[in-house]
Amino acid sequence: MKIDAIKFAGWRNFKKGEVFPAPGVNVVVGQNGQGKTNLLESVYFLSTGFSPRITRQEQLINHESEYLYVSGKGTRAKEEPVWVEMGLHRDNRRVNKLNGALVSRLGEVVGNIRSVLFVPEDMDLVKGGPARRRRFMDLEICQMDSGYRNDVERYKRVLQQRNALLKFSTVDGTLLAVLTEKLIKLGMNISCKRREFVKKLSLLARLRHRRLSDGTEELALCYTPSFCLESGECGVAAQVREHSKQERIQRTTLFGPHRDDITFLLGSEDLRSYGSQGQQRTAVLAVKLAEVELFLAETGDLPVLLLDDVFSELDQVRRRLLMDSLPKGIQAIITTTEPLSETNPQKTFSVRKGQITELV
Numbered sequence: 420m421k422i423d424a425i426k427f428a429g430w431r432n433f434k435k436g437e438v439f440p441a442p443g444v445n446v447v448v449g450q451n452g453q454g455k456t457n458l459l460e461s462v463y464f465l466s467t468g469f470s471p472r473i474t475r476q477e478q479l480i481n482h483e484s485e486y487l488y489v490s491g492k493g494t495r496a497k498e499e500p501v502w503v504e505m506g507l508h509r510d511n512r513r514v515n516k517l518n519g520a521l522v523s524r525l526g527e528v529v530g531n532i533r534s535v536l537f538v539p540e541d542m543d544l545v546k547g548g549p550a551r552r553r554r555f556m557d558l559e560i561c562q563m564d565s566g567y568r569n570d571v572e573r574y575k576r577v578l579q580q581r582n583a584l585l586k587f588s589t590v591d592g593t594l595l596a597v598l599t600e601k602l603i604k605l606g607m608n609i610s611c612k613r614r615e616f617v618k619k620l621s622l623l624a625r626l627r628h629r630r631l632s633d634g635t636e637e638l639a640l641c642y643t644p645s646f647c648l649e650s651g652e653c654g655v656a657a658q659v660r661e662h663s664k665q666e667r668i669q670r671t672t673l674f675g676p677h678r679d680d681i682t683f684l685l686g687s688e689d690l691r692s693y694g695s696q697g698q699q700r701t702a703v704l705a706v707k708l709a710e711v712e713l714f715l716a717e718t719g720d721l722p723v724l725l726l727d728d729v730f731s732e733l734d735q736v737r738r739r740l741l742m743d744s745l746p747k748g749i750q751a752i753i754t755t756t757e758p759l760s761e762t763n764p765q766k767t768f769s770v771r772k773g774q775i776t777e778l779v
């Protein structure tokens with residue numbers, strides 16, 4: 420996968436602009452607060468329709484604009500180019516287009532431009548709360564599995580309805596049973612896909628981690644689902660029934676993928692409470708690089724790799740190790756505050772106050 424063009428209006432601090440990345444390594448240089456991360460974020464937004472950096476979508480719209488518009492032209496290996504366009508208004512209205520045609524469902528546009536993003540805030544994957552890790556699973560799986568986003572949207576709707584029903588002092592038992600059945604079916608679908616994703620990612624991340632660290636510690640990711648998947652649909656139904664009294668007391672749904680988590684282990688220790696800053700950073704980086712391999716295995720194509728300020732905390736040896744470990748032929752966009760001697764970029768861009776220029 421290569422992204423050949425990115426255009427934006429009203430995106431963060433970019434009022435208007437366009438970039439034409441090279442198919443290989445691109446370096447984006449700029450001082451703090453100029454828009455480097457915003458640029459990478461725009462590519463990830465085109466891939467997933469979301470950003471891991473925000474809590475409200477509105478934050479993405481330029482302070483002085485009423486809406487944002489981002490578009491990208493991507494070309495997958497041996498395929499025709501695709502144009503993905505996304506618009507977002509302040510009232511949260513979205514407009515999505517694929518090859519110029521309006522599409523009503525976000526699920527139809529996401530995954531057409533595939534990318535893996537590593538931003539310093541990704542340390543939250545280890546350090547943050549479980550909601551962050553659930554969002555991570557959702558955003559990544561939806562790029563590889565076109566039906567996944569729809570499952571998640573449908574699950575959210577059923578969950579909302581079920582929670583609303585549980586708020587009543589007398590609950591309509593028949594309706595609750597219908598919603599519970601739907602919740603279990605959709606929930607198990609989501610949980611099974613998440614389990615598969617984490618299992619594969621964990622294997623690849625372990626190998627990556629060995630190469631990035633000195634190989635003395637073993638990294639593992641463990642999916643901890645809220646449903647006990649091993650017992651099948653009947654077992655999950657029994658599990659939910661068992662806690663129905665508690666759900667009535669707490670007036671909320673206590674089971675399902677909205678309560679899942681991932682545990683990061685280093686050896687047998689929980690990386691979250693035990694790991695140093697450097698160990699956590701290396702682990703997250705290993706996970707991101709493992710994702711690149713997983714994309715290749717699952718889709719037959721490499722994603723665009725977006726590395727934000729990743730070199731600032733690495734010594735020269737580790738910078739070299741990282742550059743050498745990038746898969747051959749991958750398109751990467753790497754941001755930095757200082758020009759880097761290790762990267763040997765095909766194109767270099769400079770970002771200043773939301774203006775991007777290619778340096779020749």
Ligand SMILES: Nc1ncnc2c1ncn2[C@@H]1O[C@H](COP(=O)(O)OP(=O)(O)OP(=O)(O)O)[C@@H](O)[C@H]1O
Pocket residue numbers: 430431432449450451452453454455456457458477478479480481482483728756
């Ligand atoms: N919605 C928005 N409208 C206007 N400006 C915004 C918006 N969101 C963020 N910004 C501004 O964009 C600027 C650039 O942010 P960005 O995170 O891309 O900087 P950066 O170049 O990555 O800096 P650093 O090197 O410190 O990471 C910030 O000054 C921020 O205040």
Ligand SMILES: [Mg+2]
Pocket residue numbers: 455456457727728
């Ligand atoms: Mg930044």
